[in-house]
Amino acid sequence: MSGVGMTHATAVADSWFGVQYSDLAHVSEWSAGIAVACAVLGIIALRMLARRSVGVLLAVVVGITVLSALVSCGAIAELMLPGAGDRRVMLELLTVAGLAGLLVATFLGRTFTRASRTLLGAVQEVGESGIYTPPAAVLPAELAGLSDGLNAAHDRLGKARAREKALEASRRELVAWVSHDLRTPLAGLRAMAEALEDQVVTDPREVSRYHSQIRRETDRLSAMIDDLFELSRIHAGTLRLSPRLVGLEDLVAEVVASTEPVARAKGIRLTGSAVRGMPVLIDTAEMGRAVRNLVTNAIRHTPPDGTIEVIGEIQAGQACVSVADECGGIPPADLPRVFDVAFRGESARTPDPQGGGAGLGLSIARGIVDAHSGQIGVRNTGPGCQFAIRLPLARNGAPAVSRPAPTRATGAMHAAR
Numbered sequence: 343m344s345g346v347g348m349t350h351a352t353a354v355a356d357s358w359f360g361v362q363y364s365d366l367a368h369v370s371e372w373s374a375g376i377a378v379a380c381a382v383l384g385i386i387a388l389r390m391l392a393r394r395s396v397g398v399l400l401a402v403v404v405g406i407t408v409l410s411a412l413v414s415c416g417a418i419a420e421l422m423l424p425g426a427g428d429r430r431v432m433l434e435l436l437t438v439a440g441l442a443g444l445l446v447a448t449f450l451g452r453t454f455t456r457a458s459r460t461l462l463g464a465v466q467e468v469g470e471s472g473i474y475t476p477p478a479a480v481l482p483a484e485l486a487g488l489s490d491g492l493n494a495a496h497d498r499l500g501k502a503r504a505r506e507k508a509l510e511a512s513r514r515e516l517v518a519w520v521s522h523d524l525r526t527p528l529a530g531l532r533a534m535a536e537a538l539e540d541q542v543v544t545d546p547r548e549v550s551r552y553h554s555q556i557r558r559e560t561d562r563l564s565a566m567i568d569d570l571f572e573l574s575r576i577h578a579g580t581l582r583l584s585p586r587l588v589g590l591e592d593l594v595a596e597v598v599a600s601t602e603p604v605a606r607a608k609g610i611r612l613t614g615s616a617v618r619g620m621p622v623l624i625d626t627a628e629m630g631r632a633v634r635n636l637v638t639n640a641i642r643h644t645p646p647d648g649t650i651e652v653i654g655e656i657q658a659g660q661a662c663v664s665v666a667d668e669c670g671g672i673p674p675a676d677l678p679r680v681f682d683v684a685f686r687g688e689s690a691r692t693p694d695p696q697g698g699g700a701g702l703g704l705s706i707a708r709g710i711v712d713a714h715s716g717q718i719g720v721r722n723t724g725p726g727c728q729f730a731i732r733l734p735l736a737r738n739g740a741p742a743v744s745r746p747a748p749t750r751a752t753g754a755m756h757a758a759r
Contacts, residue, residue: 380410404447408437457485465492509577512683520570527559569702572631573683576709583625583713587736590654590661591616596630598652601637609646612637616654621736622661624714629733632710632718633663635703636729640667644726661733668726680720681708707731 384406460477468474474496476489534552537543543552575581598614605612633652640650648668655662672680683705711718716733 377410380406398451400447400451408441454485461485461489464489468496516683520566524563524566527563531556531559569706572706573702573709576706576713581628581709581713583628585623585625585714587621588624588626589618590620590622590663591618593622593624593626593630593633594652594654594663596626597633597637600630601634601641604638605641605650608641608644610641610644611647611649612641612652613649614652614654616663617656620654620656620661622733623736624733628710629714632707633665633731635707636665636731639703640665640669640726640729643667643669648726656735657732659735661735662730663733664728664730666723666726666728668724670726671722672720672727674722677720677722681705681718 384402387402387406457477457479460479464475464477474493476493534556538549538552543549572581594614594616598612602612637650637652644650644667650668651664651666653662653664653666655664681704683702708718711731711733714733716731718729718731720727720729722728
């Protein structure tokens with residue numbers, strides 16, 4: 343190869359599109375420095391304008407980008423485009439492209455700003471009307487998602503406020519009601535104590551009767567306080583359960599055995615039966631109290647010579663304990679409110695003069711069942727109504743043969759009749 347060819351080949355090897363590699367490296371360094379400087383300037387500007395609208399921030403971003411591109415491309419044009427006309431055309435094209443980008447960014451920023459102001463106006467109206475109305479205008483995806491989230495949160499808050507108002511009203515009625523029912527036995531206790539103290543009553547049999555009445559009233563007050571304490575724990579969410587596996591038949595047998603003396607004294611026939619081998623994971627003391635409250639309520643409203651049936655069975659894959667009485671039924675309008683704390687629609691709200699609790703048994707039963715992730719309900723059936731508690735089974739299995747819950751109690755009840 344001739345010397346001229348070798349020189350040309352060497353020149354081509356040391357250049358790129360007629361530009362020396364050394365010059366390209368120099369331009370790259372300058373471009374990188376300009377880019378870093380523009381980036382730092384942009385970050386500082388964005389921090390200073392952080393509280394401004396999105397449109398201003400977008401304009402700053404586009405402006406910094408265009409400035410960096412113009413300066414960098416200007417340096418490259420000086421090196422790669424020898425003609426002044428070519429360099430001017432290139433810079434003009436870059437300027438036009440930058441202005442177009444800035445115009446689009448401004449339009450986008452103004453659109454986003456209008457949408458955000460519309461959303462803000464809808465939020466501010468909540469303070470005046472108490473109702474959140476989603477904006478009718480088309481919102482960007484992010485703001486639309488935010489609006490949906492605000493709407494859902496507003497609905498949840500509205501429901502929570504309604505529940506809180508209902509609970510507060512219930513508490514006020516409960517306090518007024520309990521205060522009245524506490525004063526009644528206290529007044530009787532005081533009168534009897536004063537009669538004994540002043541020796542107004544001196545006959546031994548009368549004194550003994552007063553002592554018995556004082557003991558019954560004391561037991562009644564103790565039961566009322568226990569019910570109030572249990573209800574307060576349920577409402578405060580501090581009810582602590584100690585669940586363990588218990589057979590359904592054992593739960594029914596224990597409840598029937600403990601309530602049989604009360605039913606027998608009133609001349610009521612109390613029967614109980616349950617399937618065998620069906621374990622439920624429950625706190626035996628608390629769930630026993632819930633079922634016992636249902637049976638006690640049934641005894642209170644069933645007339646003498648009536649019948650109460652406590653049945654434990656499997657329904658739709660759940661353990662079900664039902665208490666059916668002969669109370670004559672509950673008015674249909676009152677059925678949804680039977681378990682409310684401040685419900686006065688039926689006489690179950692009145693404490694039993696024979697020593698019952700505060701009349702909160704049904705409300706306490708519902709709280710206990712809810713704490714076990716179960717359901718409780720009531721319906722009119724036959725000559726009375728049926729309360730039912732449904733609980734998840736601890737394991738799957740087939741129902742066994744039913745048997746009477748407590749044979750001893752059933753026999754005693756038949757004898758009482």
